Amino acid sequence: xSTTSGVERLYxxxxxxxxxxxxSAFIALLTTVVVSVSLGSASPGFMEATQVILSRIFxxxxxDPGSKIAQTIIxxxxxxxxxxxxxxxxxxAASGAAMQGVLRNPLVSPYILGISSAAGFGAxxxxxxxxxxxxQYEGYIVVANAFIFSMLAMLMVYGIARLRGIAPExxxxxxxxxxxxxxxxLSLVQYIAPEWAAVHAVVFWLLGxxxxxxxxxxxxxxxxxxxxxxxxxxxSWDMNVMSSGEEVAMSLGVNxxxxxxxxxxxxxxxxxxxxxFTGVIGFIxxxxxxxxxxxxxxxxxxxxxxxxxxxxxxxxxxxxVARTVMxxxxxxxxxxxxxxxxxxxxxxxxSRRRQxxx
Amino acid sequence: xxxxxxxxxxxxxxLVIVALAYTTYRFYVPSETGPQKETxxxxxxxxxxxxxxxxxxxxxxxxxxxTEIICVLGGxxxxxxxxxxxxxxxxxxxxxxxxxxSRNADLELMLELEPDLVFSDLMMPSELREKIENAGVxxxxxxxxxxxxxxxFIQNMGLVIxxxxxxxxxxxxxxxxxxxxxxxVGSLTLNxxxxxxxxxxxxxxxxxGTVLHENIVDAGGINIATEETIPYPILSPEYVVENxxxxxxxxxxxxxxELVAFQNAKDEILSRSGFSExxxxxxxxxxIYDSQVGLGVxxxxxxxxxxxCFHPSLFEDIDPxxxxxxxxxxxxxxxxEGVFMYP
Numbered sequence: 178x179s180t181t182s183g184v185e186r187l188y189x190x191x192x193x194x195x196x197x198x199x200x201s202a203f204i205a206l207l208t209t210v211v212v213s214v215s216l217g218s219a220s221p222g223f224m225e226a227t228q229v230i231l232s233r234i235f236x237x238x239x240x241d242p243g244s245k246i247a248q249t250i251i252x253x254x255x256x257x258x259x260x261x262x263x264x265x266x267x268x269x270a271a272s273g274a275a276m277q278g279v280l281r282n283p284l285v286s287p288y289i290l291g292i293s294s295a296a297g298f299g300a301x302x303x304x305x306x307x308x309x310x311x312x313q314y315e316g317y318i319v320v321a322n323a324f325i326f327s328m329l330a331m332l333m334v335y336g337i338a339r340l341r342g343i344a345p346e347x348x349x350x351x352x353x354x355x356x357x358x359x360x361x362x363l364s365l366v367q368y369i370a371p372e373w374a375a376v377h378a379v380v381f382w383l384l385g386x387x388x389x390x391x392x393x394x395x396x397x398x399x400x401x402x403x404x405x406x407x408x409x410x411x412x413s414w415d416m417n418v419m420s421s422g423e424e425v426a427m428s429l430g431v432n433x434x435x436x437x438x439x440x441x442x443x444x445x446x447x448x449x450x451x452x453x454f455t456g457v458i459g460f461i462x463x464x465x466x467x468x469x470x471x472x473x474x475x476x477x478x479x480x481x482x483x484x485x486x487x488x489x490x491x492x493x494x495x496x497x498v499a500r501t502v503m504x505x506x507x508x509x510x511x512x513x514x515x516x517x518x519x520x521x522x523x524x525x526x527x528s529r530r531r532q533x534x535x
Numbered sequence: 536x537x538x539x540x541x542x543x544x545x546x547x548x549x550l551v552i553v554a555l556a557y558t559t560y561r562f563y564v565p566s567e568t569g570p571q572k573e574t575x576x577x578x579x580x581x582x583x584x585x586x587x588x589x590x591x592x593x594x595x596x597x598x599x600x601x602t603e604i605i606c607v608l609g610g611x612x613x614x615x616x617x618x619x620x621x622x623x624x625x626x627x628x629x630x631x632x633x634x635x636x637s638r639n640a641d642l643e644l645m646l647e648l649e650p651d652l653v654f655s656d657l658m659m660p661s662e663l664r665e666k667i668e669n670a671g672v673x674x675x676x677x678x679x680x681x682x683x684x685x686x687x688f689i690q691n692m693g694l695v696i697x698x699x700x701x702x703x704x705x706x707x708x709x710x711x712x713x714x715x716x717x718x719x720v721g722s723l724t725l726n727x728x729x730x731x732x733x734x735x736x737x738x739x740x741x742x743x744g745t746v747l748h749e750n751i752v753d754a755g756g757i758n759i760a761t762e763e764t765i766p767y768p769i770l771s772p773e774y775v776v777e778n779x780x781x782x783x784x785x786x787x788x789x790x791x792x793e794l795v796a797f798q799n800a801k802d803e804i805l806s807r808s809g810f811s812e813x814x815x816x817x818x819x820x821x822x823i824y825d826s827q828v829g830l831g832v833x834x835x836x837x838x839x840x841x842x843x844c845f846h847p848s849l850f851e852d853i854d855p856x857x858x859x860x861x862x863x864x865x866x867x868x869x870x871x872e873g874v875f876m877y878p
Contacts, residue, residue: 218770219777245812246777253809254773368635388738388772391808505774506765 195479202486213497218504261390262493268402270488272444273462278416279440280345286463287448291356298363299326320453327449385456413477580678597637598656600679600831610696720755729781731756739767754841783815788826792873797823825875
C-alpha cells in the first residue's frame with residue numbers, strides 16, 4: 178500500500194517537474210519573441226513595437242498606432258519572420274523527435290533521411306529549368322517543386338524500406354541512400370545549370386534563411402504544422418512502448434510498422450512544407466530532440482512538447498542574432514544555429530549525467 | 536620469291552620514311568621560316584606582366600564583357616573558344632564552349648583549340664591560370680566590370696589584335712557619354728540626389744569600394760549601402776524599408792532578352808513583405824536592367840540608364856535604348872534584339 182503511493186507520489190512529482198520544465202521553455206520562447214520584436218537594423222525598439230502591436234490588437238482602445246514605417250517594420254517584417262521562425266523551429270524539431278522516436282535512432286533527422294536534399298534538388302531544378310530564364314522568378318513554382326520532390330524522396334524511402342520489411346535500420350539506410358541520390362542530382366543541376374541559377378540554388382537553398390518570410394507563406398505552413406504536431410503527439414505513448422522493442426510493443430497492442438509509417442509521413446510532410454519556404458535548415462531537427470531528451474527525459478509525452486518549444490526558441494534566437502549581430506547586414510541563419518546550438522548542446526551533454534539513450 | 540618480297544618491303548619502308556620526313560618538313564618549316572613575331576607586354580588587371588607574341592591569331596575568351604570588346608575591335612574571327620556566358624554578339628554562339636565560366640573552364644578543351652592567348656575575368660582560379668601558362672599559352676586576366684579597366688583593355692587589345700584606331704573611336708564614344716553624365720549630375724547637391732537601393736544575384740547589394748557602388752555614384756545617386764565594408768552584403772529588409780529609398784535598382788543576369796524576365800524580377804520586388812511602403816515602390820521607381828549593359832563596351836548604356844532613372848528631368852533628351860541600338864549597330868554591325876532595361 179505504502180510503496181504504491183510512494184511510487185505514485187514519485188510519479189506525480191516527476192510529472193509536475195516535467196510540466197514545469199515545459200512551462201519554463203515556453204516562457205523562454207516568449208521572452209525571445211519580445212527581444213526579437215524589439216531588435217533589428219531599423220530603429221523601432223521595444224516601446225514602438227509594443228505600441229504598434231497593442232494598437233492592432235485593440236483597435237478601438239485609441240492607442241496611437243505609431244508611424245507608418247514603424248508599423249510596416251513591425252507588422253510586415255519582424256512579426257512574420259518571428260512567426261515563421263517559431264513554426265519552422267517547432268515543426269522541424271517535432272519531426273526530428275518523432276522520427277528519432279519511431280526509428281529508435283539518435284542520428285535520425287529529416288536531413289539524414291534525404292528529405293532536405295530532395296527539397297533542395299526540386300528547388301534547384303525549378304530555378305534552373307524554370308519558366309523564363311530569370312534570376313528573380315515567381316517563387317511558388319520553386320516551392321511546389323521542392324515539396325513534390327521531398328514527398329517523392331519520402332515515398333522512395335518508404336518503398337525501399339517496405340520491400341525489406343519496415344525495420345528502423347532499413348528506413349535509415351534507404352533514407353541515407355536516397356539522400357545521396359538527391360545530393361548527387363543537386364550537384365549535377367548546379368554543374369550544368371547556368372551560373373546565376375547555380376549560385377542561387379547553392380546560396381539560398383543550402384544555407385536556408387527566414388528573410389523572405391511573408392504572412393501569405395505562413396498561412397500555408399501554419400495549418401499543416403498545427404495539424405501535424407498534435408497528430409505526432411497522439412502517438413507519443415506508442416513511441417514510448419516501441420522503445421522497449423518491437424515484440425513488447427506488439428504484445429501491448431501497438432502496431433509498430435503502422436506507427437513508423439504514420440510518423441514518417443507526418444514528419445516528412447511538415448519538414449517539406451517548412452523547408453520549401455525557408456531553404457534547408459538542417460541542424461534544428463537533429464539537435465532539439467537531444468536537448469529536450471537531456472533536459473526532460475525520454476518520455477515522449479513530455480519530450481515532444483518540450484522539444485517543439487525548444488526548437489522554436491532555438492531557431493528564433495538564431496535568426497534574431499543572424500539579423501542583428503552586424504546590422505544592417507544579414508547572416509545566413511544556418512551559421513548562427515550551429516554557433517549557438519553546439520556550445521549549448523555540449524554544455525547540456527557535459528552537465529547531465531543521465532544517459533539519454535539506452 | 537623471297538627476294539622480291541624483301542625488295543618490296545625495303546621499298547615500302549623507304550617510301551614510308553620519305554613520306555614521314557616530308558610531312559615533318561612540311562609542318563616544321565613554316566613556323567621556322569614564317570614572319571618573326573613581335574612581342575608586346577601587357578599589364579593585366581592582376582598586375583601581371585603578360586608577354587604576348589603579336590599578331591594573335593587564336594583566342595580563347597572566358598568573359599562575356601571581354602568577348603564583346605574583342606568582337607568590337609574586329610577580332611571575332613580570331614576567337615576559337617569561349618565560355619558559356621559569352622553570348623553577345625549572337626554570331627559568337629557558333630564558337631565552341633570550353634567551360635561554364637572562367638571558374639571552371641576545361642583545360643584540355645582549351646589546349647586542344649591551340650590558342651595563342653587566353654582571356655579571363657577575375658573568377659579564374661590561380662591554379663588554372665598556372666596550368667594554362669605552363670602549357671605555353673599566355674593568360675590575360677581583365678575586369679570588364681570596371682569602366683577604367685575596360686578602357687585600358689580596349690587600348691591593350693588595339694595592340695594585341697590590331698585596330699588601334701577603332702580602339703580610340705570606342706574609347707571616345709564611351710567618354711563622350713561619360714562626360715554628358717558627369718556634366719549634368721556633377722553640380723547636383725546631396726539633396727538633389729536620390730537614395731538608391733541596389734540588388735543583384737540572390738539579394739546582394741554593393742558596398743563602398745565596389746565598381747557597382749561607383750556606378751551608382753557616377754550616375755548621381757546615393758547608395759544606401761555606402762557604409763558597408765563587406766563588398767556584397769545582404770541587407771536586412773527592415774533596413775531597406777526604414778531608409779525608404781527613392782529608387783530600387785536591380786541587375787539581373789542570364790536573361791535572354793525576354794520581357795517576362797524583367798517583369799518577374801520587378802514583381803518579385805513589389806511582392807516583398809513591407810516593400811509596399813517604400814517610396815520607390817509607391818512612386819513606381821523600381822528599375823530592372825540586364826547585367827550585360829553594366830559591363831564591357833556597353834557599360835555606358837547602363838550608366839546612361841541609371842542616370843536617367845535617377846534624374847529623369849536632366850536626361851529627358853537621352854534615350855538609353857536608342858543609344859544602345861546605335862552603339863550595337865555602329866560597333867558590332869548588327870541590329871539589337873530583345874529587352875535589356877525595364878521599364
